[in-house]
């Protein structure tokens with residue numbers, strides 16, 4: 206399968222673009238993730254011509270506005286240059302299905318970047334380039350390398366990448382009313398693991414040929430926003446029990462008891478999500494159901510990423 210294009214802060218790939226001429230290579234990204242994703246590096250500070258090595262910059266609050274200025278020479282203000290660099294790269298970003306940012310950077314940080322006000326600072330900031338890039342690309346799944354160490358956040362990010370990739374594939378193949386409702390049907394259980402899928406379904410209820418493009422735009426924005434909130438153990442249990450309902454006529458009493466016990470063990474945190482899912486798949490191999498077979502909840506991304514093994 207063709208690798209999925211993902212934007213990334215260049216220093217995380219090991220490129221020597223940091224202010225000190227160094228890098229911040231991340232071995233999970235350059236190892237495991239690079240097998241599935243085609244990383245496209247962006248270094249906004251080099252992109253606006255600051256060079257390497259370069260004087261350090263940071264975020265400062267000046268009259269209620271946040272500026273990105275030199276630490277030694279506050280007259281160097283690169284705020285607007287970083288913003289317009291993100292704007293200039295809008296077309297390149299439009300092809301991406303995700304973006305990994307370097308945490309803490311006044312240019313690339315996604316959240317909790319230091320903003321100085323005199324000698325005080327708080328951690329409410331967002332890197333200037335990252336903020337503009339995210340504003341211009343509201344569908345794009347974005348994460349920081351540091352947060353990828355958390356199993357739930359990692360799975361959520363990669364889940365969203367694959368959803369957006371399938372959406373872009375759908376658009377490239379030609380959007381129709383049927384393909385849109387089929388896309389929704391195949392993602393219903395994933396949506397259900399985040400929140401009630403009926404609200405999104407209602408968006409599609411009055412779909413006509415004339416409203417297709419507008420409804421599709423609203424649908425994908427609402428879907429990608431909904432998926433930002435990580436699924437919980439409780440919501441996964443709801444989905445597992447819902448799926449179990451499709452087997453009620455096919456399972457023996459013993460098998461039903463075993464499945465309920467495994468779901469309960471998952472609910473109580475004794476086994477990861479892969480355990481009840483594997484058992485369900487085993488039963489559906491014997492008693493196939495077209496809706497469940499078609500659902501991306503059962504196979505959301507390559508198993509080799511080992512994401513649900515840790516959920």
Ligand code: SF4
Pocket residue numbers: 214215216217222223224247248249250251307310312313
């Ligand atoms: S954090 Fe961003 S601006 Fe800083 S070196 Fe890495 S890619 Fe460049």
